[in-house]
Amino acid sequence: MSQSLSRRRFTLALAGLGAATALSPLRAAQAQKGPLPRILCFVGGYTEHGPPGGAGNGKGISVFEMDRDTGFLTPVATFMDIPSPSFITLSRNRKFLYALSEINDYDKAGSGSVTAFSVDTRNGTLAKINTVSSGGAVPAHLSVHPSGKYLLVANYMGGSVAVLPIHADGSLGKATDVVHNSGPKQPERAADNPEGNFAISDHSSAHPHMIATDPSGAFVLVDDAGLDRVYVWKLDLATGKLIPAQKPFYDMEPGSAPRHFVFDHSGRVLYNLCEQNSKVVVSKFDPQTGAITQIQSVSTVTSHFRGSTLAAEILIAESGRFVYVSNRLGDSLAVFSVGMDGTLTLEDEVWMHADYGRAMMFDPSGSFLFCANQRSDSVTAFRVDRETGKPVFMNHFTAVGSPTTFAFMVADS
Known part of the structure; x- marks a missing residue:
């Protein structure tokens, strides 16, 4: 049964950042043929306290235990x-x-915030360490730099990206750098929209939506959905300052709203999901210079689709053979096969069985794919065929208020 916990202590285990990290305890247990440790799933989203128009039905961070055979989530x-x-x-x-709070009233400057927690990987105890400004209003994304020294934050409404130092005890310090993007105003819709798409993306100003490094950690990339650009920086590990790459940004289709990206396992192919026109832009990425060269643009909806849609999340399978995209409004899960050259072929479009699917994530075993359906206040689960890539709905609906984000972790024994 679900229960509320105190401010300082919370018994849980939280999601691994990457597949290798998340899978190591599971694989170790399998190799020893001992009892497998628990898999826990954590879901966050919008609570009553949110930015104007962004308040939701969530209560905070909900934790579930996942059944390994069925994918069923137990509160x-x-x-x-x-x-x-x-x-x-x-x-x-x-x-x-590290958890951001998508708000605009943390301080007098109208910024959002980021909270650091310590996690006991044996028993899952979580304790709040500290909370700091995110460096701008309404943060939308954060990631840990591979060095472990800095947390990178994208502030959507603030139009900025921030670098927060991570101290030895896991606490966060005041931003070492805050960069405000700027550029010409873009249209609300792209010219290559799906037919009948009336959905728009906010192009009133800069809106950084995702910040993360390439797999080597040499470059920091940012999708700016308001300026229709992909920014590329290097991070000075000594000073925590962002330094523009040789080519500091790349223009995308005007109005397309680049939202989230993922690399292939080689780090040389970049898959960039554009929200407004529901396209995946495939590019070659040079890990030496940070140069991006587009080679393909492919729709996330089938050719027979008509109407409004907004793409949300993009994932790549552990095998590297399939890419998955969630489509809001259209309420579908797009499945792509990956060619030898990294280009994509849309193989299927599966009904999400819920409304406004946003974040998606594989469980640590890679057997199940979960989707957070914001407007349906639910999480849906799919079993994924590793050979065909096809997701099969498991008829599981997990009730969560306004879910938007996932985290999984295999607990240490």
């Missing part, structure tokens, strides 16, 4: 002492969790 607890934790991530050693 364990709810941590309520954080407003609108719409994105969370873990340090690579899983000792610290």
